Amino acid sequence: MLIKKSVNDLAILGGRSSFEEQLHVGRPNIGDKEALLRRIGEVVDRRWLTNSGPCLEEFERCLRQLLGVSHCDAMCNATVGLQLAMRAMGMSGEVIVPSFTFIATAHAIQWLGFTPVFCDVDPRTHNIDPARVEELITPRTTGILGVHVWGQPCDIEALETIARRHGLKLLFDAAHAFCCSWRGRMIGNFGGAEVFSFHATKVFNTFEGGALSTNDSELAWRVQRTRNFGFAGLDQTDTLGTNAKMSEASAAMGLTNLESLEDFVEVNRRNYLAYMRGLKGIPGIHMLEYDATEKRNYQYIVLEVEESEAVLSRDALQSILWAENVLARRYFYPGCHRMEPYASTMLGVGSRLPVTERLARRVLVLPTGTGVSEEQVEMICGILRFAVSHAGETAQRLRGTDTAQVSAALSQSRP
Numbered sequence: 239m240l241i242k243k244s245v246n247d248l249a250i251l252g253g254r255s256s257f258e259e260q261l262h263v264g265r266p267n268i269g270d271k272e273a274l275l276r277r278i279g280e281v282v283d284r285r286w287l288t289n290s291g292p293c294l295e296e297f298e299r300c301l302r303q304l305l306g307v308s309h310c311d312a313m314c315n316a317t318v319g320l321q322l323a324m325r326a327m328g329m330s331g332e333v334i335v336p337s338f339t340f341i342a343t344a345h346a347i348q349w350l351g352f353t354p355v356f357c358d359v360d361p362r363t364h365n366i367d368p369a370r371v372e373e374l375i376t377p378r379t380t381g382i383l384g385v386h387v388w389g390q391p392c393d394i395e396a397l398e399t400i401a402r403r404h405g406l407k408l409l410f411d412a413a414h415a416f417c418c419s420w421r422g423r424m425i426g427n428f429g430g431a432e433v434f435s436f437h438a439t440k441v442f443n444t445f446e447g448g449a450l451s452t453n454d455s456e457l458a459w460r461v462q463r464t465r466n467f468g469f470a471g472l473d474q475t476d477t478l479g480t481n482a483k484m485s486e487a488s489a490a491m492g493l494t495n496l497e498s499l500e501d502f503v504e505v506n507r508r509n510y511l512a513y514m515r516g517l518k519g520i521p522g523i524h525m526l527e528y529d530a531t532e533k534r535n536y537q538y539i540v541l542e543v544e545e546s547e548a549v550l551s552r553d554a555l556q557s558i559l560w561a562e563n564v565l566a567r568r569y570f571y572p573g574c575h576r577m578e579p580y581a582s583t584m585l586g587v588g589s590r591l592p593v594t595e596r597l598a599r600r601v602l603v604l605p606t607g608t609g610v611s612e613e614q615v616e617m618i619c620g621i622l623r624f625a626v627s628h629a630g631e632t633a634q635r636l637r638g639t640d641t642a643q644v645s646a647a648l649s650q651s652r653p
């Protein structure tokens with residue numbers, strides 16, 4: 239392990255990088271490769287590549303069982319899944335949604351020609367703040383789209399109460415919350431429907447993919463039709479549909495990864511605990527704690543950086559980590575309301591989103607998952623502890639450094 243003795247040993251100030259290889263946030267978790275290749279071999283031999291093949295049927299059966307839900311329909315991805323859900327639920331006009339989410343949540347609403355109405359979040363949970371939701375309801379509001387950020391459920395009870403009181407549809411973006419629970423019951427059972435993402439970067443992936451789960455049979459039926467062009471029979475459609483199907487190859491990946499899901503979560507939990515120990519007591523570095531009494535997937539290691547205590551800004555710490563090949567990410571920077579097409583059409587909404595704006599300045603997400611070892615976690619914590627304990631000198635040196643190289647590295651985006 240590379241020990242840093244002086245600030246000159248920080249890679250950003252000319253030292254050697256702590257890691258030869260880049261450590262990513264959201265490097266895919268992949269289960270048993272042999273099992274995957276065997277399943278894909280069977281798919282090819284059957285010549286049944288998509289359209290409710292045996293892998294998909296089995297995958298959906300497993301999902302229903304895991305979630306304890308009556309319907310769970312696999313999708314090509316969560317973004318399209320959210321669109322299908324909103325249409326099938328009969329949303330229109332304005333939909334209340336947090337701005338502190340991945341841009342896909344807002345885009346799904348806008349893509350349908352509806353208007354996302356950005357709501358502020360709770361500073362503690364980072365989830366949509368029910369107390370702010372009610373202020374945003376207008377005669378055009380038809381629904382609330384809550385996001386279970388970091389896999390921590392929204393205040394489901396409060397949102398259900400508001401939805402009922404105002405006759406609104408309630409949908410959850412559960413992209414982060416696969417394998418998580420609320421009051422002992424699995425996410426997937428709440429609101430009118432919940433949509434999971436099985437994108438490569440999530441705790442559980444099907445290459446690309448997602449699923450819509452609901453206990454509403456009629457809604458599930460509409461979604462199943464819509465997912466397959468609206469087909470009701472061989473040569474007959476009964477509604478406007480699209481193509482949101484999951485392929486057999488993706489379902490094969492899903493079946494394979496389901497077999498390792500508990501291992502993925504256990505590795506995440508091990509890394510989470512190592513981060514907790516390693517970051518303890520570093521001034522200005524506050525790590526998000528998960529509720530150990532509920533099921534969590536521990537997929538996100540979330541820091542909030544208090545610059546006045548750390549003496550280094552969140553962005554400075556990110557640059558320091560990047561130079562060490564630790565590709566920490568600013569989630570959900572800068573907030574949906576500051577991204578297009580929303581930024582130029584919704585001028586000034588930032589003033590009613592103070593918590594979102596503050597989080598967008600403070601949050602830093604660190605690498606974890608099966609691609610990151612406990613020793614690597616300890617090294618990452620060591621870098622942060624070193625940087626903060628030499629914050630004054632580091633900050634001063636950074637000001638005098640040509641950070642163009644770092645900025646270039648930071649703008650080098652990856653999914």
Ligand SMILES: *Cc1c(COP(=O)(O)O)cnc(C)c1O
Binds near residue numbers: 315318340342385448
């Ligand atoms: C990943 C993600 C999505 C989009 O999921 P895809 O399957 O990539 O379409 C939507 N919302 C949130 C909160 C996400 O993190």
